[in-house]
Every structure is written in C-alpha cells, then in structure tokens.
Amino acid sequence: MDKRATFPNPWIAGAFIAPQLLLIFIFFYWPTGQALYWSITLEPPFGGGNQFVGLDNFRAVFADPHYWESVVRSLIFAASVTGLSVGFATVLALFADRGLKGHQIYKFLYFLPYAMPAAAVGLSFRFIFTPEAGIFGALNHLYPGLWDPSRIGWQALSEIIMGQGWKMAGYNFIFLLAALQSVPRAIVEAAALDGATILQRMRYIQIPLIMPTIFFLVVINVTDSFVDSFGMIDVTTKGGPSRATELMVYKIFLDGFEAKDYSLAAAQSIILMLMIMVLTIFQFRHMERKVHYG
C-alpha cells in the first residue's frame, strides 16, 4: 500500500501556501533584493538617482577598522551568550525535570524572561548594573572605580551579554525541558538502579540523549544573538562607551538610520546575512556529526 500522502489538487495546495509565500516574499525577499540593489549603488537618503558603484561599498566596509572590531565583538558576544544561555538553561531544565516540589512554578518562572521585551530587560539591567547603587554600588564603595560600564568597555559588553543570555535562557529552557521529558524514564531508572549518581545520570545519559535539541538551540541562539541583540544595546549602552558594545547589527543601524548612509548599511546587512548563513552551514556540517539522533 502506498503510504505517501499526496494532495490531489495542486491549485488548492497553492492557495494554502500562497499566504505564507507572500509573507516571506514581502518581508524577506523584497527587502533583501532592495538591500542588494542599494549595496551595489549609492543610495541618497531621499531616493532617486542611484549611481552604480559595483563593489565599492563592500570595499569601504572592509577597509574600515571599526567594522572588523565590531565583527570580533559580535563573535565574542554570540559565543558568550550562546554558552551562557544554553548552559544555564540545561542546568535549570535538568533539575526542573527531576520533578521536585514546586517544579510547576519553576517551569513558569524560568520561561518568563523570554516573554519580556528586550527594552524592558535592557532597562532593568541598566539599573541593576549601575555603578552608584545596588550591589555594584556597594562593591564600588569597597574598591572605588571597580565597576563602571559607562567608562570600561568590557564591563559594558558583559552587561549586555548577561542581559541577552538571561533572556534567551528562558527560551532554551522550554525546549530542553520538553526534550528531557521525551527521554524514556526506563533508561534513567535503570541507570539509577545500577548505582549511577544524579550527576552521572545527567552527564552520561540525559545530556547525550537531548543533544539534537541542544544542537538546534545552539544554532538558533547564535543566529539570534547576531540579529536580535539590537533592542538590548539600544536601551542599555547605545553602542558605547567608545564603541565597546557596537555589534554588527548596531553598526548597521547607526550607519543606516543615524548617518543616512543607506548603501553602507545595506552592504553590511548583506555581509551579515552571508556570515550567518556560513556559520549555520558550518554548524550543520561539523557539529551535527556528533549528535546522535533517535
């Protein structure tokens, strides 16, 4: 018996997927096409009168030392946020999965950070990390000048890494918890009977079995930290102090909207898009080999 599902009417099938295709076209292909056009011409702010300049915009982008600094910063940011949020979420999920008292409440609370808008998170973290009050105020009292994200670059970067990591941990938590719950209980219990401790069970059984989910989350987190970090930066540090938190996506905003140099911003957008594609392909080719499915 032929078990393949086929849809007899191609027109109705087309009608079903048309809305989604239309959305993808309007919100992805059309703007990307426009960005591509702007990146090979010089686009004046008010439009009209594009001049074709070939790859000059890209050359200008690559010649700018600030651009390369922002690339390095973005890579550091992506690696740190992904490590922090996936790691943290894994720990939370492993322990929430154990079904201890109150785990229902924890599940709800741990997801909450993701539901908060980045602007609210950013503002809260700005106040938490302010050097004059709170925990860091006390620290600064003991060691004056120790903590000041408005002056010290790496501290500002840590601030946004922690903010973004905290936020994404909620998202990762739900996926990891669901993955853990699909691990057959029998295996874990058998290990317990064999004398494995809680930590050994987590390390040798549960984590390897949820590797596909972890891999998926790493891909999503890396992409997200390149693209979605704008809100966090704009509310907390605005790219400062002295460009210390100017990630690639924020530089695109500054060059495009503040400086009205649409062509430079478009060129950077195209480069960012290609870079994320390459990173994702790299992850699939090299990391997926180590993931055991099923």
Added chain:
Amino acid sequence: MLNKFIAPALLAITAAVPVQAVAADKIKFDFWYGNTGAIGDVIAAQCKKFNESQAKYETNCTGQGGYDKAEQNTIAAYRAKQQPTLVQLYDAGTVNFMLSGAVVPAVKFAKDNNIAIDWADYYPAISNFFATSKGELWSFPYNNSTALMYYNKDALAKIGKAAAPANLEELTDDMKLLKAAGYDCAYALDFDPWVNLEQFSYISNVPLASKNNGYDGLDAELTFNKGKAVDFAKLAKSWLDNGYAKVMTAQTGKDKVKAFADGSCQFMYTSVGDHATVTATHADSVHWGVAPLPVFKDSGRVNSAIGGASVWVMAGKSADEYAGAAEFIKYITAYETGVKYIAQNTGYIPVTKSGFKKLSEEGFYKDAKFAGREVALQSLEAAPVTPVSRGQRLGNYTAIRAAWQSEFQAAMLGQKDVQAAYDDAAKAGNDILRRYEQTFKGQKLP
C-alpha cells in the same frame, strides 16, 4: 421560511447603521516635530492653540520622539509618498534637506503664499545657518538656542570671585581654587559635540572644515584636528586628570544639567534651552547664573552659533495643505503666538531682533525666571558673523558628530592620546564626507 425574517432583518440592520455626520470642513495638514518631554508638550500646546484660533485649517501635530527620528521618519515617509506638509528639522539635517529636492524653500513658500516675513529681522547668526550661499533662507527658524556657561554663584563667592571667568585660563584657575576649597566637581564634562567641538570653534573663529565649513562646496575636508579645537580637548583632559572636572552623562547616572541643578557641579556648558530646566529643577541652595562661553586668552571672541531646529516645508502636497501650512507659519512667526510663546515656555531664544526688543521692553528679562537669557543673545551678536562662525554645511553631519564623539570619549577616558583621537575622528569624518560627495555627484549646494 427563514427568508421572511432575513430580508427585514437585513433592512433593519442597514437602517440602524448611523448615518455618518458630514465631516467637518477643516482642511487638515501634518506637522511633525522632533522634541520630546516638556518642550514637546509646549509644541503640541502651540498646535492646539492654532487649531482653536481659527476654523478653516487644522494641523495634525505628531511628535516623532527625537530630532534624528524626525529626520529618519520624514525621509521614510517621503519615499512612501506620505510625507508631512511641515517638519521640524534639526540643524544637522540642513544639508540633507537642501540637496534632497523634496522641499519647498522658505523664501519661495513665503512669496507664493503671501506670508509677510522680514528676512532681515532674523539674527545674522540664525539666518546664516539656514540660508543658501545667496543668503536665502530655506526653512523658518523656530526653536533656536546657543550655548552658555552656567556657573554657581555661591561657589565662586567662596573663592572670592564675584563674576564668571572671562577666559579659559581664568576658568582653569577658578577650578583649581574650587578644588582646593573642597568642591570635588568643579566642572561637569560630557561628550556633546555641539558644545565641546562646534561652539568652541565658532566662538574662537576656528574652522571645522575647509571651504568655509563646507558652505562653498561638497568637497570640504575636516580640519578640526589641527588647531585650537585640539587645545580645548587637551585642556578638558587636564581638567579631568587634575580632578577639577567629572564626567557627567546619562550613562554615568546623572547628566550635567542634573548635576549642576542639584549643586554637585559648579560649572557646565550647555544650551540656553536648559535655562528653563535649571530654573525649574534647581535645589533651593543653588544660586546660579549664566555667562558667555569663554575662549583662550589670546584668541578674539566672535559669535556663537545656533543649535535647535527650524520648520521645513515638504514638496508634493496639495494647494489646500499649503494654504493651511501658510497660516500655521504666519502663526508661529508672529510675535505673540510664536516668538513670545516659545520664549516664555521654553529656554529657547527669540529668533528675531524685533522680537527680542519687544520682549525686553515688556520686562521679560527682568523677570527672575527669565533673567540671564539675554546673555545668549549677546553671545550670538558678540561680533559680526564670519565665514566660519555661521555654522556648517557638512554632509551626513550626524555621522561625523558620532565619529567625533566616540573618539573624544576615548580620549577623555584615557584610552587614546587626544591628538590621535582627533586625527582618527577627522579621518573617519572625511571618509563620510567623500562618500556623501560621491552620492550627490555633480550636485551643488544651493
């Protein structure tokens, strides 16, 4: 069977739909402004007053949440053919709009709509900023200001001084004495380019760029890294190093206006627009005054230049909307409803000489609330405007300001040598200018 009920039911429903009242005949047009906060409220109130003062036109005023957002949104709206009729645009956007082909020059608009404006009545420092090389204004000056030095009178009295320092050397000495007297923040420093780079250059008659700050052509090059502007930055750095000055910005927790108003810092440079804020928010123990910005002893002092915004008329709107906009322009350029209203409700200065004269005659500057603002006008008129003290015509100036600001920040925070920072800022700025020149290849500034 059901048909018996459906038809009458439908009829009843259609009849029950209320007949739309004939829409009021008011002709509507859009005015987008950039200010937020208290000043934004003042502008919104002015719009409301205009609407109530006559029945033919209605202006739809929308705050855009910031000067740069107002510019971005207007550009985006223009591309979508939904631009507003009038827009309040900041000084840094002047070049973009002049070259855009999307505006109706103010002189032309006034002529076509019979708006009687005495162009010569505007202060030269103001009209020169918004005018073409031929001296024709392309926008209507609206809320303009200049920078002043704010000082704490009690602190100066404590070190035995009655008047504000007259030059930078004296200011530095005063700061030294203040520090010795126990004040740990004699000066609130921030990274604002308008005050620290531009105003200083204007009053010292030092060019920011070649070609008379860009007025003479798009091929201007930045020159602020050679000369007195660097000396001022080095001086500011020495103030920080000696402990006379402290960095006060929103990012460090308290911005300079707050720091001055609550008495933590004794000197600051900021816009006269903040005069109203300090008046309203200063601590009772703080007795303060304003003075013109000082220069180095060996340089003469010319006029300071303006900041703030002007109102531009966008092209491509209907004749009705332009008629309404013309009425609004008449309203905001009139003395009572325009000049006086802005002067009373904000810290901005009257933009016309006759406006200032009338306000003085009415005793405006004797009122304790407003006293001291006339210093701003004196600063604007300190000397006849020179080719490099009238302002600048540099493309993508917002980007140049941002490049300068991150370098200045690095220098002040000790991460870079001051001269190297200024050189890098000039290099980045020149790249921006060259790209801008190429984008508008062949076009000339009007």
